[in-house]
Amino acid sequence: MNRKTLFLISLLLSGCLGSFSQTPQQWRDSLAVLNKQISITPYSSDLYLRKAAVNIELQQWDYALDTYNEILKKDPTNLAALYYRAFVNGKMRRYDLSASDYEKMLTFAPTNIEARLGLAYTYIKRGKPTDALDQYGLIIEQHPDSAVAYASRACLEEEMQRYDIALYDWEKAVELQPSNNDYIYSKASLLVKMNRKKEARECLEELVRRGVATGEIHSMLMQCK
Template identity: 25%
Template sequence: MLVVGYENLPGRRNAAAPVPAVVPASATAPASSNSASSNSSPAATLDAAAVQTAYETCVQKAFPTRADAAPRAAACSRALGSHQLKPDEVALARLTRGIARVALGDKVMASEDYLEAIKHYDRLINPANPDALNLFRRAAALDAIGETDKALADYSDAIKADPDASLAFLNRGILLATRKRSYDRAIQDFDRVLVLVPDNVEALISRGDAFIHLGDFGRGMADLDRAIALSPENAYAFLVRGLAYARRDDARAAMSDYDTTLKYDPNNVYALVNRAALFSLDRKPDLALKDLDRAILLDPTFARAFYNRGYVYFMQKSYDKAIEDYGAAIALDPEMGLAYNNRGLTRAIVGRDLTQALADSDMALKLMPTNLEVRDTRAFIYLKLGEPTQALKEYNDALDIDPSRAISLYGRGLAKIRAGDPAGGKADQAAAETLYPEVAQQFSMYGLD
């Protein structure tokens, strides 16, 4: 097909998880170091006992999740607004509120908290004798603002300071896997966690996902099945296993796991978007749109949700809506080459803005220089523009890489015919129809035959 297919999302843990692989947030100018946010109620009149209660509710044992983010963010604001916390307490309260705010969808205010937490930890950490826990916490804040290399360095320093710091091994492994794609090194860290804390569910999930990415489906599924057996209501475990099944083209098992994810975490946008992908591939666009609409409502900054909804609209021939959603995805993620490609293709199909369509395909090619779909799209646009020689060049570039690519063969045949080589063109089209009997219908649907 000419359209780039549905994007299946990586199974990254939400920023508010107990052991966060936190989504980067855009930085804003930080407020004063021990102030409550502008939308929190004043807390300066709290007595010492009330401040302590608020602080303990804020930090608790683990970082916030979506389930408890709202009360914990409020408790953090009360404690911070009292101006009675010690510097290390301010740092942890800021970090905790940042994670809670991400879970609540307020990434801008969360960024302020992360930056303030980092400032406090910078002052608290003695480079000559660093505290492992403070290093760990600063690493979490650095990860949250996208400072991956600095976060990795802090996790490594935390491990040096405390070789039994299982959470530092776990978070370093998650970063190595999700940000660096260094799955072998990540697995070493997860192995260490499981020595220190046998049957650690987070480590089993993360190691299982790493094995899957390395193509070791057997060991990956063994870890994920074990994690689910230990924690049968763990939504994230089902999500990651669903992704693994999807990679194996087991749509039924993947759907079951996405359903279970949403049973235990109804607002999980990754499960909604991935389940929508399966609905779309199963030709159930209404169900796909329902999931995607909800995902966008929950997280209107989720570029992939807009991209996938654009794909559904495209398949329904709602081209104006598709163009709008691809544009929204690009506005949120200017590096999303797939969205540029599909918007360019859609513009070419409707026959409007062909110059803009070509500009979209130029950007897609810059971002994805080896993607053959982009070559096909560019050739299609050139055919629409009445430039068969340029189209021929694009199709040849695609066929140099994949000589059996039916779409490119048929398109090249059409370009040859329009360039004055009907015999060569018909030969290409015949070869393409042998490989893919419905290829002519594809071009006819888009106004080229």
């Protein structure tokens, strides 16, 4: 999987958690407190969701999955539990189950961008790039100002060697979020593939002006000679 895809997946699947920086031991301590609260408190979906979030931080996928299952038994329309159960199933490579939860969530919240991006990702992992492109098209129709949507589609189009269309989407992503250096680097990388080295170098020189260390993009600069 290429650098750009990894970046976008990380943004989608970890950025949504909104977690605080803690050590593994601090997370385990938090989990112990939550388990104790759950044992002495009447059922609270909030407590269960917080516990499952800590399970995710500790990469305890089975425990997180069991917790989301428990929540959804009591409240089948709990959108947070549906979303994160889909996320956990994805981490466990159960992409069909992950897709099913994203689809359920979208029946209740059809314009939810995170769920639709997640569903597109499951299509990619199941070897259905055309279906993934359809999802990205829906996202862009619903959220025309989403730089992440354009960038995600650009990643897939580039992997499918649809370079002209991918370049359009990278340019849209940069237009919508001009401060994002990753998007500019990704655009430069594609321009190199297209043998448009002068334009690629201009992108890289812009990154240098922004303070990106030359060493970080040295190999790309050399390809632009």
